Amino acid sequence: MGKENEKVTSALQNSDMEKASMYQVAEAVLFSFIGIRKKSDLEHDAAKIKPVQIIIGGLVGGVIFILSILSVVKLVTG
Amino acid sequence: MAVIQDVHGHGHDHPTGIMRWLTTTNHKDIGTLYLCFSLVMLFVGGFLAMGIRAELFMPGIQILEPEVFNSFTTLHGLIMVFGAVMPAWVGFANWQVPLMIGAPDMAFARLNNWSFWLLPVAALLLITSFFVPGGAAAGGWTFYPPLSTQGGMGTDMMLFAVHILGMSSIMGSINIITTILNMRAPGMTLMKMPMFVWTWLITAYLLVLVMPVLAGAVTMVLTDRNFGTSFFNAAGGGDPVMFQHIFWFFGHPEVYIMILPAFGVVSEIIPTFSRKPLFGYSSMVYATASIALLSCFVWAHHMFTAGMPVAGQLFFMYATMLIAVPTGVKVFNWTATMWRGSMTFEVPMLFSIGFIFLFVIGGFSGVVCAIVPVDIQVQDTYYVIAHFHYVLVSGALFALFAGAYYWLPKWTGHMYDESLGKWHFWLSMVFFNVAFFVQHFLGLAGMPRRIPDYALQFADFNMISSIGAFGFGLTQLLFVYIVIKCVRGGEKAADKTWEGATTLEWTHLPSPAPYHSFETPPVVK
Numbered sequence: 077m078g079k080e081n082e083k084v085t086s087a088l089q090n091s092d093m094e095k096a097s098m099y100q101v102a103e104a105v106l107f108s109f110i111g112i113r114k115k116s117d118l119e120h121d122a123a124k125i126k127p128v129q130i131i132i133g134g135l136v137g138g139v140i141f142i143l144s145i146l147s148v149v150k151l152v153t154g
Numbered sequence: 155m156a157v158i159q160d161v162h163g164h165g166h167d168h169p170t171g172i173m174r175w176l177t178t179t180n181h182k183d184i185g186t187l188y189l190c191f192s193l194v195m196l197f198v199g200g201f202l203a204m205g206i207r208a209e210l211f212m213p214g215i216q217i218l219e220p221e222v223f224n225s226f227t228t229l230h231g232l233i234m235v236f237g238a239v240m241p242a243w244v245g246f247a248n249w250q251v252p253l254m255i256g257a258p259d260m261a262f263a264r265l266n267n268w269s270f271w272l273l274p275v276a277a278l279l280l281i282t283s284f285f286v287p288g289g290a291a292a293g294g295w296t297f298y299p300p301l302s303t304q305g306g307m308g309t310d311m312m313l314f315a316v317h318i319l320g321m322s323s324i325m326g327s328i329n330i331i332t333t334i335l336n337m338r339a340p341g342m343t344l345m346k347m348p349m350f351v352w353t354w355l356i357t358a359y360l361l362v363l364v365m366p367v368l369a370g371a372v373t374m375v376l377t378d379r380n381f382g383t384s385f386f387n388a389a390g391g392g393d394p395v396m397f398q399h400i401f402w403f404f405g406h407p408e409v410y411i412m413i414l415p416a417f418g419v420v421s422e423i424i425p426t427f428s429r430k431p432l433f434g435y436s437s438m439v440y441a442t443a444s445i446a447l448l449s450c451f452v453w454a455h456h457m458f459t460a461g462m463p464v465a466g467q468l469f470f471m472y473a474t475m476l477i478a479v480p481t482g483v484k485v486f487n488w489t490a491t492m493w494r495g496s497m498t499f500e501v502p503m504l505f506s507i508g509f510i511f512l513f514v515i516g517g518f519s520g521v522v523c524a525i526v527p528v529d530i531q532v533q534d535t536y537y538v539i540a541h542f543h544y545v546l547v548s549g550a551l552f553a554l555f556a557g558a559y560y561w562l563p564k565w566t567g568h569m570y571d572e573s574l575g576k577w578h579f580w581l582s583m584v585f586f587n588v589a590f591f592v593q594h595f596l597g598l599a600g601m602p603r604r605i606p607d608y609a610l611q612f613a614d615f616n617m618i619s620s621i622g623a624f625g626f627g628l629t630q631l632l633f634v635y636i637v638i639k640c641v642r643g644g645e646k647a648a649d650k651t652w653e654g655a656t657t658l659e660w661t662h663l664p665s666p667a668p669y670h671s672f673e674t675p676p677v678v679k
């Protein structure tokens with residue numbers, strides 16, 4: 077069990093070394109809003125993107141989502 | 155393959171009889187307690203529903219005084235949401251999360267015990283409030299002020315009960331989050347977790363986010379009632395509409411708290427009985443996360459008639475309609491999973507397919523309600539009642555039944571009675587639709603909710619609806635009989651009861667699952 081754990085954590089650390097770019101995070105968040113993602117892309121995401129990145133990306137995505145609906149509303153009512 | 159484990163032969167002693175259940179820290183015991191509690195509450199809430207439908211069987215007032223009728227609708231909603239559906243899902247999480255991720259137990263075993271034993275206290279407060287002077291709370295399950303700032307001590311008891319139930323939910327979710335994030339078997343990465351575990355992880359985060367908001371709303375109503383504050387009292391400078399905003403910021407995500415674990419259960423059952431892996435597992439995870447996030451931006455669609463600028467109405471209308479996108483992705487994925495699978499139709503599968511069929515109807519009527527001009531027509535009518543019963547009865551409750559039939563063999567070691575189960579499904583399916591489909595017509599024709607009497611033109615549909623409701627209620631007694639029969643005996647269940655099952659509880663554990671499982675974690679490849 078110990079060995080397995082070590083393997084898992086070392087794998088995690090390795091993947092942490094190369095950080096995902098902002099573009100990759102934005103892409104992952106965008107796809108999550110629609111709910112579709114290719115499996116290979118997802119595995120790529122899972123390996124590269126850190127949880128902190130995805131949480132911040134999700135919150136920023138949420139804000140952009142709200143702002144874009146608001147601008148549509150402005151357009152319609154204005 | 156099955157790692158046979160010590161079936162409780164080892165020598166630590168723990169209490170037996172009632173003390174076993176009072177002091178237990180075992181996730182299986184606590185799961186059983188949760189499930190039994192929620193079943194009892196399902197029948198308490200069901201009894202209130204039968205009272206409502208009996209009064210509405212004919213025009214005029216025959217059985218319940220109007221004040222009592224109001225208490226019945228209020229407590230029916232509160233008990234079903236907080237007493238039946240939510241504890242049932244926590245019960246499933248207690249049993250299944252450790253088994254599915256290969257953990258020996260929940261992370262906080264004593265907290266787990268405390269989370270459960272708060273529930274009967276709250277239930278007692280709710281039920282006994284019927285017998286105090288002034289009767290039980292009668293302002294609707296949403297307890298809007300000023301109705302909830304009036305009323306007798308029954309309302310205070312209800313508010314206190316909601317506090318306790320909220321506390322229990324928060325502790326339960328912290329426990330579930332910690333268990334999932336820290337106690338997975340080696341090799342079980344997040345993206346290898348079963349869908350049921352994923353949906354519960356996201357649900358637990360939603361609970362931690364919105365339950366404190368509900369607690370805030372309840373506390374403000376409590377101090378408005380008892381300590382002279384004026385949060386929601388216009389005469390004192392407060393604003394009753396603010397309550398609605400706070401309540402629904404909790405209330406809408408609450409719908410997803412009740413339905414996301416249902417998505418998880420169905421996502422386990424459909425692949426098993428289609429003998430194919432879940433189509434688009436990763437998009438399911440993404441769709442669940444985005445449904446959870448979006449559900450926090452749509453609350454005011456419950457308040458279109460409360461007075462809101464047009465810009466606000468449009469914002470919440472658009473946002474609400476957009477939730478249909480990730481939900482549609484899920485329905486597509488379930489259908490695609492069944493496509494060209496070698497399907498069989500055991501009872502769990504029947505309830506899952508029934509779930510998809512009826513949940514889609516509820517989803518569509520939800521989009522209808524999201525359209526502002528339509529909603530202004532159907533607000534507070536039976537159309538809304540029909541809509542959310544399609545979401546919560548044929549959504550959450552059918553998925554609960556599906557999950558119960560699916561895992562009963564693992565829990566008890568016995569097969570349930572397949573033909574009785576099929577009877578249970580078909581009777582539920584028919585009576586549910588008889589009871590609730592006609593309510594769409596009643597609502598469109600303008601019949602208001604929460605009223606004990608109605609105009610004569612509504613008489614026929616109400617009688618049909620009541621007959622359906624009585625049938626549906628009686629049918630659930632059959633479920634109790636099936637469960638008791640299954641617990642007490644029956645054909646021995648195989649370790650891997652379902653041919654197509656792939657999760658750890660089927661591949662690594664005997665049936666029934668031993669009292670202590672996965673003391674040595676399995677290795678997931």
Ligand SMILES: [Cu+2]
Nearest residue numbers: 406453455456
């Ligand atoms: Cu809502």
